[in-house]
Amino acid sequence: MFQCVFSSSVLQPHSTSCLFKHLFYHSATPASQKQPEPIYSKKTEIQRQTVRAHSVKLFIFSALQVARQLLLQQQQQQQVSGLKSPKRNDKQPALQVPVSVAMMTPQVITPQQMQQILQQQVLSPQQLQVLLQQQQALMLQQQQLQEFYKKQQEQLQLQLLQQQHAGKQPKEQQQVATQQLAFQQQLLQMQQLQQQHLLSLQRQGLLTIQPGQPALPLQPLAQGMIPTELQQLWKEVTSAHSAEETTGSNHSSLDLTTTCVSSSAPSKTSLIMNPHASTNGQLSVHTPKRESLSHEEHPHSHPLYGHGVCKWPGCEAVCEDFQSFLKHLNSEHALDDRSTAQCRVQMQVVQQLELQLAKDKERLQAMMTHLHVKSTEPKAAPQPLNLVSSVTLSKSASEASPQSLPHTPTTPTAPITPVTQGPSVITTTSMHTVGPIRRRYSDKYNVPISSADIAQNQEFYKNAEVRPPFTYASLIRQAILESPEKQLTLNEIYNWFTRMFAYFRRNAATWKNAVRHNLSLHKCFVRVENVKGAVWTVDEVEFQKRRPQKISGNPSLIKNMQTSHAYCTPLNAALQASMAENSIPLYTTASMGNPTLGNLASAIREELNGAMEHTNSNESDSSPGRSPLQAVHPVHVKEEPLDPEEAEGPLSLVTTANHSPDFDHDRDYEDEPVNEDME
DNA sequence: GATGACATAAACAAAC
DNA sequence: AGTTTGTTTATGTCAT
Numbered sequence: 001m002f003q004c005v006f007s008s009s010v011l012q013p014h015s016t017s018c019l020f021k022h023l024f025y026h027s028a029t030p031a032s033q034k035q036p037e038p039i040y041s042k043k044t045e046i047q048r049q050t051v052r053a054h055s056v057k058l059f060i061f062s063a064l065q066v067a068r069q070l071l072l073q074q075q076q077q078q079q080v081s082g083l084k085s086p087k088r089n090d091k092q093p094a095l096q097v098p099v100s101v102a103m104m105t106p107q108v109i110t111p112q113q114m115q116q117i118l119q120q121q122v123l124s125p126q127q128l129q130v131l132l133q134q135q136q137a138l139m140l141q142q143q144q145l146q147e148f149y150k151k152q153q154e155q156l157q158l159q160l161l162q163q164q165h166a167g168k169q170p171k172e173q174q175q176v177a178t179q180q181l182a183f184q185q186q187l188l189q190m191q192q193l194q195q196q197h198l199l200s201l202q203r204q205g206l207l208t209i210q211p212g213q214p215a216l217p218l219q220p221l222a223q224g225m226i227p228t229e230l231q232q233l234w235k236e237v238t239s240a241h242s243a244e245e246t247t248g249s250n251h252s253s254l255d256l257t258t259t260c261v262s263s264s265a266p267s268k269t270s271l272i273m274n275p276h277a278s279t280n281g282q283l284s285v286h287t288p289k290r291e292s293l294s295h296e297e298h299p300h301s302h303p304l305y306g307h308g309v310c311k312w313p314g315c316e317a318v319c320e321d322f323q324s325f326l327k328h329l330n331s332e333h334a335l336d337d338r339s340t341a342q343c344r345v346q347m348q349v350v351q352q353l354e355l356q357l358a359k360d361k362e363r364l365q366a367m368m369t370h371l372h373v374k375s376t377e378p379k380a381a382p383q384p385l386n387l388v389s390s391v392t393l394s395k396s397a398s399e400a401s402p403q404s405l406p407h408t409p410t411t412p413t414a415p416i417t418p419v420t421q422g423p424s425v426i427t428t429t430s431m432h433t434v435g436p437i438r439r440r441y442s443d444k445y446n447v448p449i450s451s452a453d454i455a456q457n458q459e460f461y462k463n464a465e466v467r468p469p470f471t472y473a474s475l476i477r478q479a480i481l482e483s484p485e486k487q488l489t490l491n492e493i494y495n496w497f498t499r500m501f502a503y504f505r506r507n508a509a510t511w512k513n514a515v516r517h518n519l520s521l522h523k524c525f526v527r528v529e530n531v532k533g534a535v536w537t538v539d540e541v542e543f544q545k546r547r548p549q550k551i552s553g554n555p556s557l558i559k560n561m562q563t564s565h566a567y568c569t570p571l572n573a574a575l576q577a578s579m580a581e582n583s584i585p586l587y588t589t590a591s592m593g594n595p596t597l598g599n600l601a602s603a604i605r606e607e608l609n610g611a612m613e614h615t616n617s618n619e620s621d622s623s624p625g626r627s628p629l630q631a632v633h634p635v636h637v638k639e640e641p642l643d644p645e646e647a648e649g650p651l652s653l654v655t656t657a658n659h660s661p662d663f664d665h666d667r668d669y670e671d672e673p674v675n676e677d678m679e
Numbered sequence: 680g681a682t683g684a685c686a687t688a689a690a691c692a693a694a695c
Numbered sequence: 696a697g698t699t700t701g702t703t704t705a706t707g708t709c710a711t
Contacts, residue, residue, distance in 0.1 A: 471685060490700060514686065520702050527701080533695090534700080686708080695699070 304329060313342050360460065467503045472511070472518040475501075476525065477538045487528060487535040490516065 304310060305325045310317040312333050319325035333339050461468050468475065479496035480488045488496070494512060497504040504511050519525045519536055524543035528535050 510687070513688070516701060693701080
């Protein structure tokens with residue numbers, strides 16, 4: 001069974017769509033349970049799903065019913081002055097209980113809670129389809145509602161214009177106008193609530209906007225309104241004298257929730273307003289109930305929107321305003337395989353970052369502890385920047401720090417797996433991918449340093465002047481193989497070093513000499529005359545010859561190397577390249593640049609491969625440190641992506657990550673004055 | 680202790 | 696002339 005890589009501990013609301021998609025596709029376990037192979041009663045699960053899906057549907061339905069009721073009230077109000085208690089549609093009385101609860105407290109049903117609901121259950125595709133169809137039907141209905149409202153609005157405008165010309169207006173007329181305005185407010189409120197709801201749904205991957213379907217915010221859906229509240233509103237509206245609204249005023253003091261909004265930025269709300277409703281400008285008013293919106297739903301604080309750019313991973317589409325962003329979001333990032341994969345990627349990015357943060361914290365703690373307590377240790381102090389220190393630093397957190405310390409060689413069988421709060425997608429078996437690792441104390445104690453550590457500490461090495469525990473040859477090879485042409489000039493190699501490792505930003509004379517020395521010394525580096533001059537390439541065969549015992553000695557490691565290539569890091573792109581040469585299917589580009597994304601690319605591929613049925617058959621020959629995802633990573637990898645976009649290149653998200661400044665390629669980098677600061 | 684891998688330093692030369 | 700690039704040698708450390 002597909003092993004759920006999601007950890008409830010790291011699962012954030014914004015990433016629940018990943019979970020949902022995961023569940024959707026794999027019918028995997030609830031995130032709250034991390035059993036490797038959960039066994040559920042399918043029947044029970046389906047029942048649970050059905051009930052919850054039904055609840056969601058009812059929730060939406062009820063919201064619409066309330067909206068209808070409101071409309072009805074207004075119609076009645078126009079005919080008969082007075083109030084009528086809104087009645088609930090009792091079509092489904094038995095099932096209204098949970099919905100009523102939800103409706104009684106609209107604020108309670110937050111997107112997070114919706115996500116919770118969705119997390120706790122597994123909606124089958126059929127159920128989801130039904131739900132979406134329902135929602136679409138509701139949208140249609142709501143559109144009709146909108147039409148009606150539009151007419152009402154025009155009527156109102158006419159009336160107000162008449163007011164301006166005629167001066168005093170009859171009280172009844174004023175009342176109607178007030179009510180209509182109230183209705184406007186209510187409708188706006190509904191729109192926002194609906195948008196909020198739909199957005200949350202969409203974020204969870206629940207909602208797909210069909211191609212021909214208008215964007216979400218254009219289809220308001222009454223939600224979260226309760227009869228009593230509407231009644232109270234109605235009372236307030238009808239009892240009030242005249243609102244200060246006039247035709248040209250966009251600042252209505254009408255407050256449907258007794259909270260006055262004096263926002264000076266009506267554009268914020270107008271951005272998300274229904275264009276139909278705002279055609280005559282009447283709806284440019286700010287939404288009174290904006291406060292009820294959760295903070296994250298605020299247009300300007302949308303996680304996927306900022307600085308006029310869609311922040312969907314790999315997108316960066318320019319959206320002039322929030323509305324266009326929403327359109328873009330719904331059209332370009334709908335619920336499909338790609339979005340799902342990207343969502344999962346993002347989730348793992350977050351997960352990885354959290355893991356990295358935890359590890360760095362732990363590392364810091366270990367460093368401090370070490371330096372404070374054992375500063376007199378003979379071996380710890382001598383060479384702060386030598387290999388010992390780098391090894392220690394690279395390992396202290398992910399592995400048992402004491403074991404990684406030179407002076408505490410106590411446990412040869414120490415776990416070499418990075419501590420994983422959630423399932424780590426980085427494998428220690430990728431350690432050989434970067435090539436020989438400088439052997440120092442760590443090997444002595446049988447605690448190999450993995451490039452996974454390096455990868456996870458990529459940022460660390462880029463920012464901290466800690467020497468990477470790899471040989472020059474390995475790093476040179478890495479630099480060369482990361483390049484698209486698999487060849488670099490000496491200067492480009494220099495740049496790669498300085499870019500990737502803060503350590504190499506100083507003592508340039510030393511390590512540059514070493515680089516040159518290595519290039520000349522090792523046969524694996526071949527100098528090729530080029531038009532521009534000379535470039536260096538890697539003879540992979542020669543490189544592997546250099547240390548045959550390292551890899552050939554352990555077949556399982558080789559196998560793991562191949563199977564774990566997906567989790568490759570920037571430092572093991574070399575292996576990827578070599579594997580590419582050997583026609584081993586690989587999303588090489590996707591794995592480059594960002595370790596996390598490399599891992600995630602594998603997750604995507606895994607998903608594309610339909611790896612949920614994949615078993616842990618490889619576990620027997622996996623290293624002890626393999627994470628669950630690694631364990632289930634398929635050896636067989638389809639070469640042809642399902643998505644045409646993926647076929648022509650890596651996922652956009654991955655591509656974007658590759659374009660991260662930190663991982664810019666040498667080719668892009670060589671134009672920059674890199675060496676100036678290090679000389 | 681021999682050997683290999685590696686780092687570091689340095690001398691030297693050719694090319695730029 | 697100075698710098699960069701490339702080669703080679705020497706030396707030391709460390710692990711096997």
